Amino acid sequence: MSIKVLKFGGSSVKNIGRIEHVADVIAGYKPDPVVVVVSAMGDTTDHLLNLARQCSTAPDQRELDLLLSTGEQVSIVLLSLILKAKGLSAKSLTGQQAGISTTDEHGSARILDIDAEQIRKELEQHDVVVVAGFQGVTESGQITTLGRGGSDTTAVALAAALGASECDIYTDVDGVFTADPNSIKEAIPLKEIGYAQCVTLARNGAQVIHPRAVELGEQYDVVVRVRNTFNPSNPGTEIKGESEVERVKQFCGVAVDANQGSILIKKLKQANNLLREVTECLNECGALVDNIKQVNSSDSAFYGSLQICFQYKDRERAESAISLLNQENPYVSICADLDLCKVTLVGSDAQGNAKASIRAIGILEESGIEVKSIRTSDLAISCLVNKVDAQIAARLIHEAFQLSADFGATKTEELSLIA
């Protein structure tokens, strides 16, 4: 019997009825010892944040962590009570009681260590140990949270600490999809996906699993399965090392990240100086620089341009920076695109595949979608487009790269033609 680690998100434990259902799913793992990580019920976290914001316009992060951690503390107890009522021996543990020690970065703490021995001892006496996700404790006894999606990280970290070879992340969809199934109806769940590809999808806007959890899985060789609480017979998506599918299917999915903005500076005479000035100014205003692109030109009428991308949440800070820069640099044209989306096609060796980038731009431009910039990395081709065009762009790319096709090994040749 090997230890199984499962995680159920907020929508899976939204109310007592759903927790009853979750308990039934857990009972299906018998006789294996089970460690279950749960999130707060439904929109509890948002409700608590809302209460805090009624108390303070800038709530202290240490206090917020203490507040938010109560959400999971409630759900672990209710799940344990229901498991017991169903005849399973269960015990709930807060992050602190499970020995999850973290750094002291309140709101985005990182797990330093887990007391696996403590949990193993509890498993000797109980069928199920229910652990509060998303939270931990610092050396000095301060309660911390791992940031949004942190329960995924708790689960994979627990699996790693306990030497479990698998970790099942239960959510409300059938797995990791080729695109957001809420906006692209042709999207299909993947049977499997590589760690790196999944991280890239998650970092570029796919919501299904937290990228840090996947990175931890890769680091500790834990196969992470994304499964549907409400369709538990479906095997879901396996996130693991090199996958069979990827050897035949180069591109695995498309993600949309609405959290983008950019500043475009044209007519640069002293591009290098201005680059430093702009980034410093953004930095002083608190806007994080995401990506910088500089084009120099030999044309004396257009010296070059500089594009600086930032996160949409830093929008107001970036606007202050631009206003300052325009006052100080009347000889250049500084303008901002604040409502952008990044549409990212994820796959193996994307950077090496120039054809794919060209094809992506072509597809979008043929449909009249302006590509503000394109950027490639090992695993991704990202196009920055206007927010209004984002979903259409994602659908066009999903279709053109046949992401919903269930390719067999024999189709390798055909695929390389597409890409």
Add this chain to the structure above:
Amino acid sequence: MSIKVLKFGGSSVKNIGRIEHVADVIAGYKPDPVVVVVSAMGDTTDHLLNLARQCSTAPDQRELDLLLSTGEQVSIVLLSLILKAKGLSAKSLTGQQAGISTTDEHGSARILDIDAEQIRKELEQHDVVVVAGFQGVTESGQITTLGRGGSDTTAVALAAALGASECDIYTDVDGVFTADPNSIKEAIPLKEIGYAQCVTLARNGAQVIHPRAVELGEQYDVVVRVRNTFNPSNPGTEIKGESEVERVKQFCGVAVDANQGSILIKKLKQANNLLREVTECLNECGALVDNIKQVNSSDSAFYGSLQICFQYKDRERAESAISLLNQENPYVSICADLDLCKVTLVGSDAQGNAKASIRAIGILEESGIEVKSIRTSDLAISCLVNKVDAQIAARLIHEAFQLSADFGATKTEELSLIA
């Protein structure tokens, strides 16, 4: 500057608006360093208990404690955030963070120790330290609760541990009243009351403060003041050692405890055997025996009677016991009074004052109220009456013993005539 310990109950922190008001009351204690104990907001505890009962008909007490402790964890954070927003330096501490160690009797744990040094350190850095009431932690890291009203106990224990000479318990009335002001409009708040008298009132149904808190105050010589959050200029009631008022006013209040039932057994031939049998049977059925009264008679037609009092909450258990006993003892008449109230007049040297007991019975019987039994102790005269008569009985006693009269020292003589 001496440390001030304050406590605000659930109705004082019912919503954000009230917490804002509580913060203003706290600010009034500046520049003294303040430790504030808060309960859960409004009916949070009941709400959490209700959730638990939806999950399990007999929820595990260890899990319940983990669940209920979140209530106070939310209110300490919200109060701290509001205090900070008002410019005070504040930090919230859970029971565990405040070093409140308890026994492991979940649901009714007793405080073993408080880490006063830890709290003093926090007070060096903050104007206000906000501590979660009602909760603590065992040596092995299990979260415990002290039982209903436990926040009062937390506050007085903190005052004792910190060497504070006073502890202000803020509630929603002006102090300890001569009777429940909700049912007896003539009831008045007392300026002061002795520890023992206050404990007796509280143990006999007065809701204003938890008796354990008062006992702790006596033990550690902490003057406990019961004050009104919504009328903070009122000095409230001082609960302390021998009080001036009590030297002149023998009786200080009347309390009603609706939580009573009794079994009456008539025609006892072998009273001693049956007493053992009845108490054993009640014990086996889980009904706690509160008080036993046996009357023997030389009249052969009425050998004697036996009255056994129990808590109303054990009603069903007592009924099972009676049903069993009636089957086994067809020769006696066993009947139960399940809807009784205990009306208790509290004062000094009540037992020594036979006139007062006789007078109390007389007043009630003149008004047609059947006194099922009367019992005196050092500080109390308790009459068991039918539930329907309880409030009238309390009002009659309150009036007859002139509890709302504000006696001066000169009236000593007159008072002893009344009593």
